[in-house]
Amino acid sequence: MELFTNQVLAGIATGAIYACMALAVVMIYQAIDHLNFAQGEMAMFSTFISWQLMQWGVPYWAAFVITLAFSFVAGIAIERILFKPLTKAPVLTNVAGFIALFAIINSSAGLIWDFTIKQYPTPFGSAPFLGSQLISTHQAGMIGVTVLLLLGLYFFFQYTRIGLAMRAAASVPESARLVGINTSWMIALGWGMATAIGSIAGMLIAPVVFLEPNMMGGVLIYGFAAAVLGGLTSPFGAVVGGFLVGIFENLAGTYIPGVGNELKLPIALALIISVLVVKPAGLFGRHIVKRV
Amino acid sequence: MSAAEEVVTEAPAIEAVPKRAMTLGTGTSLVVLAALLIAPVFVKNFIIFQMTMLLIYGLAVLALNILTGGSGQFSLGQSAFYAVGAYTTAVLMEHFNVNYALTLPIAGVVCFAFGFLFGQPALRLSGVYLALATFALATAMPQLLKLNFLEHWTGGVQGLVVTKPDAPFGLPMSQDMWLYYFTLVVVIAIYIFSVNLLRSRSGRAFMAIRDNEIAASAMGVDVALYKTLAFGVSAAITGIAGSLGAIAVQFVAPDSYTITLAISLFLGMVVGGVGWLPGSIVGAAFIIFVPNIAEGISKGLSGAVFGVLLFLVIYLVPHGARQVAIMGQQLAGRLRKN
Numbered sequence: 001m002e003l004f005t006n007q008v009l010a011g012i013a014t015g016a017i018y019a020c021m022a023l024a025v026v027m028i029y030q031a032i033d034h035l036n037f038a039q040g041e042m043a044m045f046s047t048f049i050s051w052q053l054m055q056w057g058v059p060y061w062a063a064f065v066i067t068l069a070f071s072f073v074a075g076i077a078i079e080r081i082l083f084k085p086l087t088k089a090p091v092l093t094n095v096a097g098f099i100a101l102f103a104i105i106n107s108s109a110g111l112i113w114d115f116t117i118k119q120y121p122t123p124f125g126s127a128p129f130l131g132s133q134l135i136s137t138h139q140a141g142m143i144g145v146t147v148l149l150l151l152g153l154y155f156f157f158q159y160t161r162i163g164l165a166m167r168a169a170a171s172v173p174e175s176a177r178l179v180g181i182n183t184s185w186m187i188a189l190g191w192g193m194a195t196a197i198g199s200i201a202g203m204l205i206a207p208v209v210f211l212e213p214n215m216m217g218g219v220l221i222y223g224f225a226a227a228v229l230g231g232l233t234s235p236f237g238a239v240v241g242g243f244l245v246g247i248f249e250n251l252a253g254t255y256i257p258g259v260g261n262e263l264k265l266p267i268a269l270a271l272i273i274s275v276l277v278v279k280p281a282g283l284f285g286r287h288i289v290k291r292v
Numbered sequence: 293m294s295a296a297e298e299v300v301t302e303a304p305a306i307e308a309v310p311k312r313a314m315t316l317g318t319g320t321s322l323v324v325l326a327a328l329l330i331a332p333v334f335v336k337n338f339i340i341f342q343m344t345m346l347l348i349y350g351l352a353v354l355a356l357n358i359l360t361g362g363s364g365q366f367s368l369g370q371s372a373f374y375a376v377g378a379y380t381t382a383v384l385m386e387h388f389n390v391n392y393a394l395t396l397p398i399a400g401v402v403c404f405a406f407g408f409l410f411g412q413p414a415l416r417l418s419g420v421y422l423a424l425a426t427f428a429l430a431t432a433m434p435q436l437l438k439l440n441f442l443e444h445w446t447g448g449v450q451g452l453v454v455t456k457p458d459a460p461f462g463l464p465m466s467q468d469m470w471l472y473y474f475t476l477v478v479v480i481a482i483y484i485f486s487v488n489l490l491r492s493r494s495g496r497a498f499m500a501i502r503d504n505e506i507a508a509s510a511m512g513v514d515v516a517l518y519k520t521l522a523f524g525v526s527a528a529i530t531g532i533a534g535s536l537g538a539i540a541v542q543f544v545a546p547d548s549y550t551i552t553l554a555i556s557l558f559l560g561m562v563v564g565g566v567g568w569l570p571g572s573i574v575g576a577a578f579i580i581f582v583p584n585i586a587e588g589i590s591k592g593l594s595g596a597v598f599g600v601l602l603f604l605v606i607y608l609v610p611h612g613a614r615q616v617a618i619m620g621q622q623l624a625g626r627l628r629k630n
Contacts, residue, residue: 035420082603089610092360095423096562099555100602107595221431228424266432273425277413280421 007250013139014208015246016146020201021223022230022238023153024194029232030170031190032083034094038101039198040220042078044213045105046071046199047206048113051120060123064203068196075195079188109213120206142204149200150239157235166190221265222249225272231285241283245272316570316617324570328476337468341540342580344472347479348536349576353560354486354569355529361567362490363522364502366419369410369426370557372433373403373527375549377534379437382452382544383445392457392539396478399535400528407527411520418505430554437546451545454538475536482529486569489525498522563605565614574613578605 021039028036036042046067053063082101086094124141157163168176169186176183201223202216209215222245230241245268252267276282316324332340356370380399384390390398410429417425437446446452459470489495497518500508509515538544556579563578564571586597609615 029420035423085607086610089606090566091419092366092558092562092566093606093610096559096602096606099559100599100606102599103595103602104599107593107597107599110595111592221427224424224427228421232420263435266428266435269428269432273413273428276421276425277416280416280418 003254004251007254008247009135010139011247011250012243013135013142013246014205014249015226015243016142017201017205017208017219017242018222018226018245019146019239019242020149020197020204021219022226022242023149023235024198024201025223025227026232026235026238027190027194027197029227030235031166031187031194032087032094034091034098035224035232036194037095037098037220038105039194039223040216041102041105041109042071042075042195043198043202043219044216045109046074046195047120047202047211047215048109050199050203051118051206051211052113054121060121064123067199067203071195071199072192075192076188078195079191083191084184084188106213113213115213118211120203120211122207126207138207145200145204146239149197153197153235162189218265222246222268225269228282229272229275231282233286234282234284237282237284325480332469332472337466340466340468340472344468344475344540345537346573346576346580347472347475348533348540349557349560349580350573351479351482351536352530352533352557353564353572353575354483355526355533356557356561357564357567357569357572358486358490358498358529359522359526360561361569362495362502363498363519364505365414365519365522366423367426367523367526368423368551368554368558369429369433370526370530371549371551371554372426372429373407373530374534374537374553374557375433375437375544375546376406376527377403377531378538378544378549379446379452379534380531381535381538382454385454385539386452387445393474396532396535399531403531403534404524404528406531408520408524410527411523414523415516415519427551427554430551434546434550437549446546449546451543451548454542454544456539456542471540475540478532478536482532483569486529490569494518494521559602563602563612565612565617568612568614568617570617571613 021043024039024043025036028034028039049070050063050067053066054060058066078101083094083097086097122138122141124137126136126138128136157167165176165181166186166189168179169181169183170190173183176186201219205219206215209219223242226241226245227238228241229245230237230239232238248271249264249268252271253264256267332343335343352370352374355373356367359365359367377399380402381392381395384395384398385392414422414425436442438449440448442448456467457471457474458467459465463470465473490498497508497513500511500513501515501518505515534549541548560572560575560579562575564573564575582601583594583598586594586601589597605612
């Protein structure tokens with residue numbers, strides 16, 4: 001039983017990261033209807049920026065805030081420069097663009113910071129949390145930051161004018177334009193926020209997976225899986241999906257014989273496909289009715 | 293926001309380029325064919341090998357083109373079918389001493405079954421959801437090939453070494469050259485089959501589904517059947533490409549068939565032009581040679597250079613090589629008029 005609780009709690013902690021990643025994926029998906037395959041690399045690059053700042057002697061939380069600001073601006077810049085011209089291009093062209101961005105960021109990070117594995121500090125420490133052996137303070141901190149982030153986003157989208165405008169631009173762009181919302185800038189804003197959220201995920205998971213240019217590969221796949229599981233149209237669903245994927249991944253690795261670390265990913269993905277076959281829009285997604 | 297219903301008019305997944313045939317004209321085809329036939333005589337074995345790989349990747353891109361350009365379904369999991377084809381050939385050749393040429397149809401049938409079965413649950417998914425499902429298949433495949441109980445057959449992480457065939461009937465050819473011509477014959481046969489398939493009743497059913505699934509089903513097209521059929525055919529052709537790849541490279545190992553391969557094939561299709569079959573070879577050339585060129589420009593930044601080149605392609609010609617071909621045709625037409 002203790003093993004079980006342990007695995008579930010550890011699952012919730014990693015699930016918090018997947019939830020952040022999934023949230024970032026959903027933010028961009030809502031804005032432009034595409035899955036951003038470069039999301040993980042963007043987060044990795046931000047994490048490197050914060051690491052570099054700390055190497056230069058900037059304290060953790062200052063580096064954290066500067067990185068957030070940098071990521072936000074970088075996200076907007078990427079949208080304005082690279083993806084705005086592709087708005088009218090076919091879907092597949094956009095996907096190719098994301099893959100190109102992935103290659104560019106991955107390779108530049110490798111050149112600037114090389115591919116050796118680096119230690120990344122945690123602001124929470126790694127002692128057992130509140131004297132309990134179940135989770136460490138870092139894991140508790142990860143969950144805490146995710147929850148705060150979620151609350152913040154909830155209030156932003158529910159109670160601010162600009163949050164409302166963003167929701168309007170994402171769901172009915174034509175009508176939003178008619179009431180005077182600059183939908184094109186709302187998309188850029190969505191990119192900026194998604195990049196910032198991704199950078200939080202990166203900085204939280206870096207102490208666990210260590211810092212290197214390929215660190216986000218697996219995390220991004222789980223993030224996608226979580227987003228799709230929860231429903232790509234629902235930020236809330238993305239978060240629930242993230243926690244579910246985290247827990248399931250850990251339990252499958254522990255209890256299904258022969259799975260181990262190698263097969264965790266395929267098993268988690270198989271689960272998701274089974275869920276999708278039963279509920280194609282994900283657990284909390286909007287059901288879309290098509291007409292000719 | 294959850295569970296709310298929304299009515300949308302779906303735009304077709306594939307953007308229409310000015311309606312043209314999916315193939316080259318007869319004259320151009322013959323010129324290309326002649327060039328492909330004569331070229332190996334003048335070059336070294338290594339270049340012949342690269343040309344063989346070009347044909348093989350071209351075939352795999354063609355298979356994806358039938359699926360996406362034909363029936364409008366995405367797949368980021370083609371590397372899985374490629375791997376199954378490659379392993380079928382390797383296992384048959386090394387454990388059962390089957391002739392290499394015979395392994396191709398067997399790989400085709402195995403992959404057809406595999407693709408058809410995978411198409412069944414995938415039927416309910418579309419767009420990004422299908423992309424994720426196929427992506428999952430591609431990530432899982434290398435791990436599945438490493439499984440312990442398959443190790444006796446697959447060689448586990450070590451992989452299997454495949455013997456390269458000699459030219460038959462004592463023909464005075466190097467192994468590489470023989471394999472090139474063998475591949476060329478297979479590729480031409482499959483190309484002709486694909487062109488005819490897309491022009492047939494089934495092909496029109498694919499395209500009806502691509503352009504508007506609901507309208508197609510209202511007209512009496514069996515959407516489920518044709519969607520899974522498209523998956524099956526695409527998987528079978530990818531599998532044959534995988535078999536040829538295994539013979540050409542003389543080696544199969546789980547890590548040769550990762551998601552990177554699937555992404556490369558996808559990029560090849562986009563660069564070549566979605567739905568334009570001759571573009572497959574152009575796309576294959578892009579994914580084989582551009583990384584080398586990028587490496588030549590800067591070793592450390594090869595990924596970045598590749599990415600920048602890819603961006604240039606999609607900005608300048610969003611519809612890929614197909615667009616270039618159409619522009620060329622129009623230019624030629626204008627010159628003829630003057």
